Amino acid sequence: MASAETPPSPPAFPEHAENARGSSEANLQPRSTRRAVGGALDEHFELDPGFIYRVTVAIRAGLKDQVRGMVGELHYADMANLLERLSVHDRRSLLDFIRDQFNPDVLPELTAEVREEVIDVLGFEDIAFALRELDSDDAVYLAGKLGPDELAQVLERLPADNRAHIEQGLAYGEHTAGRLMQRELVAVPNYWTVGETIDYLRSGRRTPAKFYVVFVVDPRHRPQGVVELHRILKAKRLERMSDLIDPEIDVIATDMDREEVAFLFRQRNLAAAPVVDKSGRLIGQITIDDVVDVIDEAAGEDILKMAGVRASVDSSLYRSIMSTAQSRFVWLVINLATAFLAAAVIGVFEDSIEKLSALAILMPICASMGGNAGTQTLATVIRSLATRQLNAGNMFHVMWKETFVGSINGLLFAAITGVIAYVWFDDILLGIVIGAAMVTNMIAAGIAGMTIPLVLDKLGADPADSAVVFLTTVTDCVGFFTFLGLATWILL
Secondary structure (H helix, E strand, C coil): CCCCCCCCCCCCCCCCCCCCCCCCCCCCCCCCCCCCCCCCECCCCCECHHHHHHHHHHHHCCCHHHHHHHHCCCCHHHHHHHHHHCCHHHHHHHHHHCHHHCCHHHHHHCCHHHHHHHHHHHCHHHHHHHHHHCCHHHHHHHHHCCCHHHHHHHHHCCCHHHHHHHHHHHCCCCCEHHHHCECCCCEEECCCEHHHHHHHHHHCCCCCCCCCEEEEECCCCCEEEEEEHHHHHHCCCCCEHHHCCCCCCCCEECCCEHHHHHHHHHHHCCCEEEEECCCCCEEEEEEHHHHHHHHHHHHHHHHHHHCCCCHHHHCCCCCCHHHHHHHHHHHHHHHHHHHHHHHHHHHHCHHHHHHCHHHHHHHHHHHHHHHHHHHHHHHHHHHHHHCCCCCCCCHHHHHHHHHHHHHHHHHHHHHHHHHHHHHHHCCHHHHHHHHHHHHHHHHHHHHHHHHHHHHHHHCCCCHHHHHHHHHHHHHHHHHHHHHHHHHHHHCC
16 A cells, blocks of 8 residues: 555666766665764764865775775765765765765755766766655655756656656645655555554565554545554554544645645644645655754745845855855845935934034944844744744734833943943933933834834745845934934934
């Protein structure tokens, strides 16, 4: 009943394969889980710099057997890390040395730029074999990262069933459950007993190498429930599988957004969940290891967006200098425009600044403190929106809270700043002015940090993309206008 199938055995792999795409004779070693040995990892489970140095020296000395021995037991994630740490020339040399023991599981772990270089060295025949060896979800992920011409070349080299599975997976949207699911699973009829299920699992017939749950299906292959392995092991052999299932099954549609999937896993503490097609038939599963990757990627993207970095374009450390600079230029232009807007507010009070130089010294303090306070609120709100802790039911409560937080902090910092300004310039009125401006701007910062992401979210825009620009514009303009306006009115 499971959909996993044993891939065909690869042909013999020559010792010296062609070092280019389209290599017709090269093949990869069947994947295996390895542990790093020989001091490869430090106490934080990261690659030890000394190990990387020793590997580099051995590569440049052409010590093929030594290099193979050093990296042969690396976990595939550590191997990906090693490849990313090496120079382009050393990376290609290493791949030549270990071509016949290369683990396909390394490929999905690589950054886009390094993966492209690795594909260049391995060739289409090797990549096709990698897609046959990988779990279906990883195979679809890797295929989706290939260019159209590359994908066509690789698909030509795949058996019909593997090609069909990959093409079906790529037909789903990039950020949907259909792309995330894997087809390898264990499903049994609802009339089977625990004993029959255990015997089936032990037989190894069409069962995946690793699984967490058993899906119970009806005669039309629609999931009726999920049974975790520990419940099967604790049950008596004569018990029916249908008696062990939880009737409240969490079913995932193929078009569900992957962040919705991650939310479901977090809310229900799931290890695996069934994926169904439009007719409700079980066609795959999503497991917790893939959801962890989704959560990590989504969090990283939000952090980069708040800094004005497009995660899909230039977050990689391996992208070229010109490409990175070009992708960031547009964002910096937008920031420049908002800076001129703030400068225009300052220009209104040019005469006041000329008459009292202390204003020029103190005005950045007010704007800066408002910006920092607003950013704190903004980060909290964006995270709450992402985790769905913030909703229409508690929105006004949170807004009032942020307003009061801004008021309290504004009063405290107004007192501190006012005293410092008085001592510095020996002017009590100047201390009062900057104190009042500080309270006003920090309250405005709290409100803006709350409302801007909510409005953007309501309009269907990603708050992490542009909320910071709007926030800093508000806090700069309010801060400058309030401080300089009060100073002009009270002092001059």
